[in-house]
Every structure is written in C-alpha cells, then in structure tokens.
Amino acid sequence: MALSSLQKWFFRGICSASSKPLHVCVVGGGPAGFYTAEKMLKAHKEVQLDIIDRLPTPFGLVRSGVAPDHPETKIVVNQFSRLAENERFSFFGNVSLGTSVSLSELCDIYHVVVLAYGAESDRILGIPGEDLNGIHSAREFVWWYNGHPDCKCVAPELKTTDTAVVLGQGNVALDIARILLQDPAELERTDIAEHALASLRESSIRKVYLVGRRGPVQAACTAKELREILSLKHVQVHIQEADLVKSPLDEEELKRSRIQRRVYDLLSKIASSQPSDHVSCERDLHFVFFRRPASFLPCNDANKVCRVRLEKTFLKENGATGRQSAVGSGEFEELECGLVFKSIGYKSLPVDGLPFNDQKGIVPNDRGRVLSNAGKEPSNFVPGLYVVGWLKRGPTGIIATNLYCAEETVGSITEDLQQGALHPHISLDKPGRDGLLHILQDKNIRFVSFKDWEKINTKEINDGKLKSKPREKITSWEELQEIATQ
C-alpha cells in the first residue's frame, strides 16, 4: 500500500528507539528462535525480546537432536549464548505455550509473537502392528540417548535381539544406525546420556538395516554422514549392486543435484569394496532400497515385533516434475528383527487458537506471516503473529537453514513495521516482559532464566570432567529444576 511521506514519518516515529519499546516474544529456544532473536535485536534498536521455552534448557535440537559424537555441530550454542549479554534480551525456560501461558495471552502482552516451537511429534506410517513393543520413533530414540527429560524412560530393549531395522535413510536414520553399531567405547567421551551408554554397552545389536522406499539416487542422507558411517571400525557395510542401476530419470536427477551426485558416488563405492578391506567385522550395516513397510508382525510374544513385512517398490515420475515416487509392486518379503526405528519425519503439533495445516503439519504462512483460515481463500494475515523454523517450513533442513528462514521472517516483520501493516496494534502500550512475569507469578510458575540455565550448564560440565566427557547431562525434570532454582 502506498504511504504518504507523512504517514511514513509517523510510523518511523512509532518505531524509533527513543519512544516506545517494541515487545517481541519468540516461542521456542532452538536455532530458529535464537537466530530470529539475534536478527530482530540487531535490526530494531527499540526491541525488547523474550524467548520462552518449555524446557529448562535452551537450544532445542542442538542439545537434544545433534548426535553426541558430533560435538562441532553444537558449537553454534556459543553464538546463541552471546545473546544473553544483550540487555534487551531475556530467556524464560520452563514456560510452556498452552499450559503456562496461552497464545492469546502472549498476543495481548507482546506487540509481535514469533512461533518457533518446531516439531515435537512424529509422522506415522498408519500400518498394522505399528503399536507393537519394540517399535520406536527416531525422535524418541534420539531424545533418549541425548538425555531429553521427556524420554528418560523410553529405554529401548537393546539386549533381546541382534537385528534392528531403521525405516528411512536420512541423516537421523544414519545417526541411529551409527549409535547402535558404534563401539560403545567410542562414545564414552561424548556427551551421550549415561543411561544410554550403559544400555549400549550391554546391547546385543549386531545388524542394522537402513530401509528406503526409493533408490540410492534419492537417498536423503548427505555425504559427511555417509562417509562417517562407511569408516566405522568393525562394521561391514552392504549394498546390492542391482540397486545402483540408474534410469534416465535418475541420471537427470543426479545432474540437477550436487548433493545427490556425491551421495550416489559414495554408495557406489560400497558395492565395489571387498570384505577383506575390513580386518574383522563383527557388525553389519545393510542399505536396503526400493522397499516400503506394509506391516509389523509379532512372533511368540503377541505384543512384540519380530518381523517387518516389506513391499518391493519401483519408481514412477510425478507428472512432469522430474521427481520420482515409490509405487508398490505387489511383491512382498519379510525381514526378521526385534527392534524398529521409524525415521520418516518429525511433525509439528497444533496449538489452541493457531491456524494449522494438518496435512502439511505446518502453520499456514506467507514468508513467515501467519495466515488465518488455514491458508484457504479468503485468508488474511493475523497481525503481529509470525512463524519461523520447522513450524513454518516443515521438519527439514540443517541448523543453518534456520539462519535464512529467520532472515525471511524478520524481513517480513520489518516490512510490516515500515509499511504500517501492524497499525493500530503496534501503537498500543503493551507490558511485554513485565506482563509475562505477572502471568507466571500469578500461576506460581518458577521460570528458568539464562543465568539459571548457566547453573545447569556449569554442573553438567563439571560432572563431565570427572568422566572425560564434555558434559554429563542432567536428564530428569526434577533435577534440572532443582539446580536451576538453587
């Protein structure tokens, strides 16, 4: 909309540093939340910004998702932690959207609310037997070995079987396979949760199948992780030569994507490497392509999985998109296993009062601006409400993807501020942080400040020193809160 220069001056005045603070709340303290906070504080000197997170610990999946043997990937928390030095920033841990404070309450007390709470649930297959014991979502297993307080008791049974099937071939699937097959001694000096290390030491798992619906050309993992798993000591990696055959469409796909080319090249090398290359292989990793799960079956124990029924697939092009999908062939086979991990994607959870697209599992939005009416026509922007990260884009990408995602959302907020799209909402006096403190006090909620988190951080690091670990994670809600409130 075209603004007269007087209007532009007026809105710039509203947003200038001298007069009113702009109160912003970011819900979720993972990479999306922190990058958004950093960019908002930098772009707008009048902003006072709070990150709220339901956990007592910040950093989201950097803490609870990145594998313990990938410490360099976690270094980004140093950058996020520097935000705490900014007087215009506060962290509120142990504050949950929905229970501690509602979305409408946040919209009342803040001028701008950015939802960055990610995807804390799982896609499901919807096939028979999915509820049998021994079947876990990747997220649960990863949270378990990373010491997430929600998954301390997940305790997968690693002693009752020698075979695990991982459905999916993305980097999370590779993480799971690597953690299962790695010599536990290699994990002793990482920040893996102690209960997981103890369990892995007694594990009887010797064989892992990584099962994908499509072929090596479409494998979702990336070169670094693949290279890593191929160089595991005492692990023999297997792939069927026949699976490596490429169709013309496959060749086209490879031409378009550098990532896929390099992954395919690495997978091809597996087929040509001889067993004698490895000195003594006690463990096996099998890449299984063109198979999709049809059902899970029990054996003697009716409640526990012992077989996965797989349907062979072939690839078919989606219209003229160049993208190929897996189609069932009607031929089936079975794989015996006592443990299954579904690594088929995370899923976001809806919240009361928030427009949500159930099918895509995201909040309908236009470059981060939340759309009412689930994005269907006619739809309007919900003024002052934005999304960033997985909740905005779906659960894909790396940590850095959120950097650019945050840039886009902050860009939309800035545009809206400059063009008066948030008026008159923005000119209202709002209590911001004081309002949140008030609500939390009324409900007797003891939030965890960044300084409180630093007490947890220090204890974990000190406990870790006793075991040559970078940290010994505290994995129970009670203990986390106890240390935070000391």
Place this chain on the structure above:
Amino acid sequence: MSVFIGGPKAACYFGKNLFGDLEHNRISVTFVDKDGNEKEIKVPIGMSMLEAAHENDIDLEGACEGSLACSTCHVIVMDVDHYNKLEDPTDEENDMLDLAFGLTETSRLGCQVIAKPELDGIRLALPAATRNFAVDGYVPKPH
C-alpha cells in the same frame, strides 16, 4: 622499480614489497555484501577469511567457528584467477559446500581460505541467501 630475480613475476612481488602491505605480510581483501556494499580490509598472511571478517566487523556467519561442521561462512570468490590460486577443497570442505546456500562454481568456505601473497586483492561476495530461499521450486535441504 623492479629487481630481475626469477623473472617478471618475482619482479612484481619484490616491486610491491617495497611499497604496500606485502611488506607487512598483509594482503588486501574486499568483502562485498548481498546489497553490493564493499569493505576493504587488510589480512595478515596465514589468517583465515572468517577470522579476518570477524576482526573487522563483517557480517560473515561462522556457526561452527571454523571446524568444518557447517557452511555458514560460505563466500563466493569473485575473480576466477584468485579462485584458481586456492588449494583444492578437501572432501570435508566439499561435504559442507554441498549444503551451502547459493552455491556457485567459485564458492569456498571462508574458514578454509587462508591469506597468502597470491591472493592479494581478492574479492569475496557474501551470498544473497534470501534470493535462494525461493518459495517456488525450493528444494528442502536434508538434515
């Protein structure tokens, strides 16, 4: 003014050495941001471009602080001659470049480009990330 030891190339080197920063073991590096704004800095031989950027308040991200575990310090070498003077990227750097936004034929990680005399005058563009974060045809990156 030139000293003919080892031919014209060496002559240029020695010639420059008597004036300018090569005498102080520093090279000139220009960063160009996504809006086209330029900043020229002096970088000591042996320092990485990432470190140099941070010392000069240039907005180059470095999530993993130079440990080859991310692609946020991605820079585009604007002059192919300078690009060719760099050592080939290792597998590890290429693995990270795979994931870089706005990857080009002359892209490198800033933490792996180390200042040396042959790079004097190098121009590095910071990728316009949002340009590649297109809604249409956007291919989600793996994780």
